[in-house]
Amino acid sequence: MLYNILVVDDSAPMRAVIKKIIKTSGFMVKNFYDASNGLEAIECLKNNWMDVILTDFNMPDMNGMELVDALQNDEVLKSIPIVMITTEGSKKRIEEFMKRGVTSYIKKPFTPDQIKHHLSKIMGVPDYEERNTDESNEGLDF
Amino acid sequence: MRREILMKAMKDSISEVLETMFFLPVETLAEKYLDKLPILKKNSDRISRLTFNGSINGYALLFVPKGLASNVATDFLGVPENSITDDQINETLKEIINMIIGNILSKYDENETFDMGIPTLVGKNESPFMGNNFEHIVNIDISTLSDQITFFLFTDTGLL
Numbered sequence: 264m265l266y267n268i269l270v271v272d273d274s275a276p277m278r279a280v281i282k283k284i285i286k287t288s289g290f291m292v293k294n295f296y297d298a299s300n301g302l303e304a305i306e307c308l309k310n311n312w313m314d315v316i317l318t319d320f321n322m323p324d325m326n327g328m329e330l331v332d333a334l335q336n337d338e339v340l341k342s343i344p345i346v347m348i349t350t351e352g353s354k355k356r357i358e359e360f361m362k363r364g365v366t367s368y369i370k371k372p373f374t375p376d377q378i379k380h381h382l383s384k385i386m387g388v389p390d391y392e393e394r395n396t397d398e399s400n401e402g403l404d405f
Numbered sequence: 406m407r408r409e410i411l412m413k414a415m416k417d418s419i420s421e422v423l424e425t426m427f428f429l430p431v432e433t434l435a436e437k438y439l440d441k442l443p444i445l446k447k448n449s450d451r452i453s454r455l456t457f458n459g460s461i462n463g464y465a466l467l468f469v470p471k472g473l474a475s476n477v478a479t480d481f482l483g484v485p486e487n488s489i490t491d492d493q494i495n496e497t498l499k500e501i502i503n504m505i506i507g508n509i510l511s512k513y514d515e516n517e518t519f520d521m522g523i524p525t526l527v528g529k530n531e532s533p534f535m536g537n538n539f540e541h542i543v544n545i546d547i548s549t550l551s552d553q554i555t556f557f558l559f560t561d562t563g564l565l
Binding site: 274275276277279280283321323349350352353354355356370371372373374 | 421422425426478481482483493496497499500503504506507508510511514515516517518519521523
């Protein structure tokens with residue numbers, strides 16, 4: 264299955280990098296959609312269905328938390344999982360995110376594996392690591 | 406002492422951010438506590454700045470040589486070297502300082518919620534310093550493969 268992902272961040276380079284890292288991770292993306300703040304994200308959601316929203320916290324006009332609050336007030340949109348991508352992750356702030364409807368959070372910097380693991384878990388997609396086992400080495404002891 | 410905790414947080418965060426997100430291996434060259442504003446040599450470094458407030462208040466400055474800034478932005482964004490724009494370089498530098506400061510503050514005090522400002526680029530004829538109210542100045546010089554980055558953190562009395 265392929266997923267529509269909305270990336271919300273006021274930094275265009277950061278949106279580009281998030282998309283690049285997700286692509287590198289191998290997570291199955293159908294389409295990426297962009298928004299530079301919460302207001303643009305809401306506008307985008309009026310016309311396009313998203314499977315998951317990745318949002319920055321600190322943005323002008325409507326920040327990530329205000330976006331989450333707005334989506335929680337919509338019967339349909341509140342079912343879309345939201346991942347907060349944040350540079351600052353104090354315990355208090357993370358507790359607040361989760362209480363107000365954020366599905367998961369990921370702290371920058373992050374690796375392709377970390378974001379793939381998050382997205383796979385949220386979407387219920389198996390995210391197996393294939394371990395290489397060389398049976399011929401078993402039992403050898405030098 | 407809290408300032409040792411801050412110094413460690415700074416060193417760990419700088420290498421974590423630059424190595425993980427920007428694929429830039431780094432090494433700390435020097436770490437200093439300063440008691441007055443540093444004298445800056447006139448050069449063509451790009452300077453990004455970010456303020457923060459919480460259990461400590463202050464701001465950070467990141468000095469990156471022009472050539473290195475361009476290379477880092479090119480790699481970060483995956484664009485051809487000759488097509489990178491000034492805007493893209495500046496946005497990349499703002500993102501670097503944003504991530505570094507976010508990490509530093511989380512490591513320094515994971516129980517505190519800090520408010521971070523919007524990262525900015527310091528203009529050519531603008532002083533990067535924000536007054537003399539900040540008593541504690543921590544400086545780290547970092548070596549990359551090709552160049553040197555300088556990082557300053559200015560904080561108020563909350564550090565002790």
